[in-house]
Amino acid sequence: MLQVKNLNITLAGATRDISIVKDVSFELDAGRSLGVVGESGSGKSMTALAVMGLLPGAIRASGSINLAGQELLSLSEQEMCSVRGNKVAMIFQEPMTSLNPVQTIGRQVAEPLTLHKGMTRAAARQEAIRLLDRVGIPDAARRLDVYPHQLSGGQRQRVMIAIALSCSPKVLVADEPTTALDVTVQRQILDLLRELVSETRMALIIISHDLGVIGEMVDEMLVMYGGNVVERGQADKIFSQPAHPYTSRLLEAIPRFGMSRSERLKTIPGTMPEIGSEMKSCIFAGRCDLVCAECLQAPPPFVSVDDAHVAACIKAGRVMETAQ
Amino acid sequence: MIAFLLRRIATFVATLAIASVVIFAALELLPGDPAQIMLGIDAPPDALEALQKKLGVDRPMVERYFTWIGGLVVGDMGESFTYVMPVSELIMTRLGVTLPLALLAALISVAIGVPVGLYAAANHKTPRDYGVMIFGQLGIAIPNFWFAILLVLVFSIYLGWFPAGGFPGWSAGFWPAIKALILPAFSLAIVEAAIFARISRSAVLDVLREDFVRTARAKGLSRKSTLVKHVLRNAMIPIITICGLELSSLLVGTIVIEQVFNIPGLGRLVFQSLTQLDLMVVKNLIMLLVALVVFINLVVDLLYAVIDPRLKHQGH
Numbered sequence: 339m340l341q342v343k344n345l346n347i348t349l350a351g352a353t354r355d356i357s358i359v360k361d362v363s364f365e366l367d368a369g370r371s372l373g374v375v376g377e378s379g380s381g382k383s384m385t386a387l388a389v390m391g392l393l394p395g396a397i398r399a400s401g402s403i404n405l406a407g408q409e410l411l412s413l414s415e416q417e418m419c420s421v422r423g424n425k426v427a428m429i430f431q432e433p434m435t436s437l438n439p440v441q442t443i444g445r446q447v448a449e450p451l452t453l454h455k456g457m458t459r460a461a462a463r464q465e466a467i468r469l470l471d472r473v474g475i476p477d478a479a480r481r482l483d484v485y486p487h488q489l490s491g492g493q494r495q496r497v498m499i500a501i502a503l504s505c506s507p508k509v510l511v512a513d514e515p516t517t518a519l520d521v522t523v524q525r526q527i528l529d530l531l532r533e534l535v536s537e538t539r540m541a542l543i544i545i546s547h548d549l550g551v552i553g554e555m556v557d558e559m560l561v562m563y564g565g566n567v568v569e570r571g572q573a574d575k576i577f578s579q580p581a582h583p584y585t586s587r588l589l590e591a592i593p594r595f596g597m598s599r600s601e602r603l604k605t606i607p608g609t610m611p612e613i614g615s616e617m618k619s620c621i622f623a624g625r626c627d628l629v630c631a632e633c634l635q636a637p638p639p640f641v642s643v644d645d646a647h648v649a650a651c652i653k654a655g656r657v658m659e660t661a662q
Numbered sequence: 663m664i665a666f667l668l669r670r671i672a673t674f675v676a677t678l679a680i681a682s683v684v685i686f687a688a689l690e691l692l693p694g695d696p697a698q699i700m701l702g703i704d705a706p707p708d709a710l711e712a713l714q715k716k717l718g719v720d721r722p723m724v725e726r727y728f729t730w731i732g733g734l735v736v737g738d739m740g741e742s743f744t745y746v747m748p749v750s751e752l753i754m755t756r757l758g759v760t761l762p763l764a765l766l767a768a769l770i771s772v773a774i775g776v777p778v779g780l781y782a783a784a785n786h787k788t789p790r791d792y793g794v795m796i797f798g799q800l801g802i803a804i805p806n807f808w809f810a811i812l813l814v815l816v817f818s819i820y821l822g823w824f825p826a827g828g829f830p831g832w833s834a835g836f837w838p839a840i841k842a843l844i845l846p847a848f849s850l851a852i853v854e855a856a857i858f859a860r861i862s863r864s865a866v867l868d869v870l871r872e873d874f875v876r877t878a879r880a881k882g883l884s885r886k887s888t889l890v891k892h893v894l895r896n897a898m899i900p901i902i903t904i905c906g907l908e909l910s911s912l913l914v915g916t917i918v919i920e921q922v923f924n925i926p927g928l929g930r931l932v933f934q935s936l937t938q939l940d941l942m943v944v945k946n947l948i949m950l951l952v953a954l955v956v957f958i959n960l961v962v963d964l965l966y967a968v969i970d971p972r973l974k975h976q977g978h
Contacts, residue, residue, distance in 0.1 A: 392879055416884070423882030430880075435873040440895050440970055449891075450881045485971040501881065 340366040340389075340509050340541055344401040347384050347393065347565075358397065358613055359384050359565045366558070368508065371535055371542035373552040373573060375588070376562035377610055382545045385562070386511045389543070390428050391418040406508060424454040427502035431514035433495035437486040443470070443497050444482030450504045469500040474530060492523035496530070503534065510534075512544045516551060528555055550592045553577050561585045564611050564621045571647030579658045581641070581649035583626045586657055620651070628653050663974050666967055674960045681952040682734075686727050689945055695719065700743055700939050713743070717942075730945075739946040744938045749946050752931065757950075759829055760920070760927035763843050764912045767850035771908065774851070775858025776901060782859065783866035784889060794859065801856025806915060810849035810922045817845060827924040846923045850915050854908045861904045865897035872896070898969045906962035910955040 347359035359381035366372050374382045388399040391410060403410040405425060413421065427450075430436045438446060447469055448462035457465065463482065470478035473496040486494055495515060502510055512531060516524035532555050535542045546552045553559070559576050561569040561584065569582040580586040590604040597603075608625035611617065619634040620626070626633070632652060640648040643658060651657060692699065697713040718726055733739060739749035782794040818826040829842045869875065870893060878888040916929035928947070935943035967974045 390880055392876065419882050419884050421882070422880055428880045430873060430877065432873050436877045438874040438878070438892050438896070439972060441892075449883075453882055487972045498877070501877070 339368050339406050340543075341404040342385075342389070342402070343404070345385065345388060345403065346400045347381065347388055348398055348400070350396045350398065356613065357565060359388070361401075362560075362562075362567050364558075364560055364567075364570065366509070366541045366543065368541055369535060369539040370558065371532075371544060371556040373556035373559045374543060374545045374562060375547070375549055375552065375559060377547055379564075379610060379613060380562040381565040381613075382547075382562050383513055386428065386513050386543060386545050389509070389511055390422060390426060391415075392422070392428075420454065423450045423502075423507075424505045425507055426509045426511065427505070427507040428511040428513065429495070429498045429502050429515050431517050433491050433498055433518060436498055437494055439486055442483050442485060443489070447497065447500050447504060450501060454505045465504070466500070469504055470497070473497070473500045473503070474526075475500070490523075491519050492527065495519060495523075495527055499527075499530065499534070503538070506538060507540055509541045509543065512542065514546055515544065517546070517548070524551065528552075531555070549588055561588070564617075565613060566621055566650065568622065568651070569647075569649040571644065571649075575644060575647050581643045581647065581654040581658050582622075582651045583628055583653070583657050584622050585649075586660075587625075622651075628656065663967070666974060667964070670960055670963045674956060677956045678953060681956070682731060682949060683727075685945060685948050685952070686730065689941060690723060692941075696941055700941055716741070734946075734949065740942045742935075742940055742943045744935070744940045744943070749943050752943065753928070753947060753950060756926065756928045756931045758832065759843075759925060760913070760916050760929060762840075763847055763850070763916060763920075763925070763927060764909065766840075766843055766847040767854065767912050767915075768905070768909050770847055770851035771854035771858055772905065775855035776862045778855070779859040779862025780866055780889070780894070782863040783870065784885070786867060786870075791863075795863070798856045798859045801852050802860075804853075806849050806853050807918050807922050809852050810846065810919060813845045813849055814923075827922075829925045829927075842923075842925070846916075846919045846925060849922070850912055850919050854912065857908065858901070858904065862897065862901055865900040866893055868900075869893045869896045895969060899966060902962055902965050902969065906958050909958050913951060913954060 342365070343363050345359060345362040346357065349356040349358055362381075362385055364372060374385060376382045384393065384397070387393050389403055389410070391413070393399055399411055401411070405421070408421070408425075410418065410421065410426075437443075444463055444466050447466040448457075448459065451457045451462035451465055452459060455462075466482060467478045470481060475481050475493060475496055481489075486497070489497065499515075510531075515531070516527050519527060528551070531542060531544070534540070542556075544552050544556060553573060554577075556573045559569075559571065559573040560567055561576070561582065563584050569576060569580065569585045571581075576585060577589070580589055584606075587604070587606045591606065593603055606625055611621060611624065617637060619636070620629075620638050623629045623633045630653075638650050638652045640650050641652065641654040642648050643654050649657070689696070695714070696719060697710055697717055698705065701710055701713060714720065718729065721729075730740075737750050739753070741747065742749050742752055745752055778794055778798075782791045782798075785791045814826045817823050824845050825842050826845075830838050832839050866889070870889075875888060875892060878892045879885075883891065913928075916927055917932055918929070919925075920927045920929035921933060928951075931943065932947055932951075934940075935947065
């Protein structure tokens with residue numbers, strides 16, 4: 339239903355264009371979820387904003403983003419306004435600041451309904467009660483007239499989800515939806531998202547820097563590094579058998595129960611190459627244990643290691659073996 | 663909300679009390695005998711004695727302070743020595759000219775400045791934005807009495823639309839009276855409008871960077887609707903703050919502009935009573951101006967709570 343093909347995101351610079359995201363492609367069916375994982379600066383949030391048509395300032399997207407037959411990148415700003423909040427919706431990392439502090443919750447949840455569905459204010463208000471109730475706001479009818487500062491972070495994120503759900507979007511983009519929340523609340527929000535996906539058959543794109551948070555709740559996964567997709571495939575397969583050295587190192591860096599006190603968390607030495615640096619080698623070569631002469635000559639092609647599981651690494655097979 | 667209101671009103675009353683003590687003390691500390699200062703050194707002794715009695719200089723200072731305050735509460739401000747009429751009556755007549763003038767000027771400056779600032783913010787970093795800001799800079803840099811002269815030249819001398827000065831009084835009818843206030847109001851308003859434009863622009867730009875603006879866009883609102891429905895009210899706090907300050911400075915600005923346009927307002931009264939050392943008028947006028955400024959600030963504080971629900975719920 340959502341097909342992203344060769345998505346390139348560039349920042350128009352004074353002297354040259356700076357590439358932020360290179361050749362990202364993925365497909366997502368209704369009722370399925372995709373996790374996009376990567377460090378900050380890997381281009382994952384930019385990819386999400388491109389789907390929403392909300393790239394800031396001088397940043398442009400090219401390639402193709404096709405939503406149920408509609409090419410989003412060729413829409414005018416006005417046409418895109420009728421898609422946003424209606425067919426694609428988004429929730430953000432900061433529930434504390436993502437709601438308008440001077441408007442009541444009810445009004446903010448009702449707004450997309452009056453905007454896209456042509457509902458009257460009264461009808462939208464009724465629907466807002468139902469939505470708030472659905473996302474688990476207790477005593478929703480009474481909460482309609484409270485302001486965001488009167489709610490906790492978790493409740494505010496629930497309100498954000500209610501806003502996003504209001505027009506029954508085909509795709510929901512969640513950019514680090516739980517990063518700013520307490521661990522116990524994180525769990526609840528993720529469970530809610532999972533329930534909603536199976537209930538409404540919408541597609542979910544969930545972005546995180548934390549493999550542990552999303553790894554177990556998504557169907558498919560996209561691992562991004564330095565603006566490139568380095569591995570793509572079914573989440574459980576990537577989890578059990580990563581095929582890219584970067585994914586493998588990321589998984590090793592997750593703290594596990596039962597780790598002894600003396601055991602140190604594994605880290606990945608080095609830093610990610612700067613955005614926009616032209617790479618003539620594999621982008622991960624500088625931090626990779628398995629680096630060889632060939633890695634430095636050209637960026638690696640995608641190697642298919644399994645059904646719909648690819649990794650941008652010439653040694654993908656070896657990485658998988660060591661993982662087992 | 664009640665607690666918030668009470669707190670603000672208590673601050674209001676306390677500020678007025680402190681101001682009254684300062685004003686009273688300042689005039690007390692003037693060297694020499696106030697009656698002598700008012701009448702001059704050549705005054706006949708019997709007139710001097712009569713005024714001294716009237717002013718009550720022979721009574722203790724604390725008693726005189728409370729007599730003054732007691733009089734203020736019931737609206738008795740004593741008698742003006744130069745105008746030979748009750749100060750309260752004098753001030754009220756003048757206030758009836760200056761208050762409409764200041765409010766008209768405030769209205770004009772908000773009506774011009776805020777939309778212009780919004781326009782500049784919506785076109786941030788484009789030639790339109792720069793153009794607006796250059797005019798804004800000019801507006802701030804040029805003094806208002808110069809604008810006054812320019813306006814008189816164009817609108818009363820060449821075009822003959824408005825009188826060049828004077829005030830016919832409200833008894834002459836609403837329109838003739840307002841007509842006489844329009845040029846003075848515009849000369850006062852231009853500088854304030856330029857300030858409003860700058861403040862509104864930066865307030866809106868600040869709010870545009872907030873996360874909830876992105877949420878509004880993600881809901882499918884156009885840039886323009888986002889600006890009107892989500893940004894504007896959040897940008898009101900700094901704008902209202904400046905509004906309060908501007909209104910206070912407008913009251914002061916009338917001193918010069920009423921001179922230029924020969925309008926019998928409060929500003930002119932301040933000027934005249936100071937030059938003629940009519941201390942009774944000076945003391946009460948200053949107290950009134952302070953009260954007006956403090957009152958404007960109280961209103962601004964209350965408006966904050968209306969605009970931003972977070973303030974209203976403080977302490978819950």
